[in-house]
Amino acid sequence: MTSSTRTLRSTSFRITAIGVAATGLCVVGAGMAAAANPTSSFGQAVGTTVHAVGVDWSSMPDGYTQAQYEAFWAAEYSGEDLVELQEIWSLDATETKSRAGQMLLDGEELPFAPGTHTTPELPADEQAAIAAFFEAGYTGEDVEALNDLWNTEHLETKARAGQLVLDGEELPLDPATSAGS
Template identity: 85%
Template sequence: MTSTTRTLRSKTFRITAIGVAATGLCVAGAGLAAAANPTSSFGQAVGTTVNAVGVDWSDMPAGYTQAQYEAFWGAEYSGEDLVELQEIWSLEETETKSRAGQMILDGEELPFAPGTHTTPELPANESEAILAFLDAGYSGGDVEELSALWNTEYVETKARAGQMVLDGEELPLDPADVATTSGS
């Protein structure tokens, strides 16, 4: 009987340990997901739940309020605008959003209007051409070579080269390079 009792206790202990570990991983994962986007409905639900059971949980990083977050993104500043503000002010991301959000709340002007640094969406035909270029197996080195040859920016180069691929034209690349990058 001792070996059966020991086996049952051992299995019970292992199952309990696995359950505790899995619960801990789930809670940690939920916390990380909520921290990544604290204003999402999931982030708010996690924050409310852990506060209800007595855990001190802040939905936002220290020094950064929900009002500042909403003011910054609500003013329609883009991710590119955020990067530009970080460079201008020499601050990290959260500090930049906090400062910009507070300035908006205080009615102060930021160094530029919302959306100033937003990358425009490419037209469908350019996106299709770029995808054709990439699907043909060309590399970043090919883009650099063509950009230097045509004196164009990378996006324009990929679109132009992709259109040539779609039209069945050969790209002006060294044949040895094309054989190794596109598999032909």
């Protein structure tokens, strides 16, 4: 009877440990999602919930205020603009948004206008061609192989290959063969 009691305790311990670990992962995941966009309804709900149970958790990182966050995004800077500012100032994303937001609040100009580095949306025919390429079973590795073969960049390669697929022409590689390699 000792071995079955021991097995039962061991199983109970493992189930409890798994439950605690899973709960911890859920809390961390929710926290990361809320931190990514603290002003979203989800971010605000997470912040309100943890505050209600007694956890002192600011939805904004230290040194970064809600006003700075709102000023940066309200000025209609894009994610691509953010990356460019990060490169110019050699800062991480949060520090960049903090600095840029404060500059905007202080009435200062940033190094470039909002939307300067925004990638324009692709025309509908190119979007359809790219979708057809991937729907035909080709992968990112196939894009790399075609880039090398055609001496093109990713976007041009995907659109060109996709158009060939739509036109019923064969590509110089087989998706079934390339997927297995």
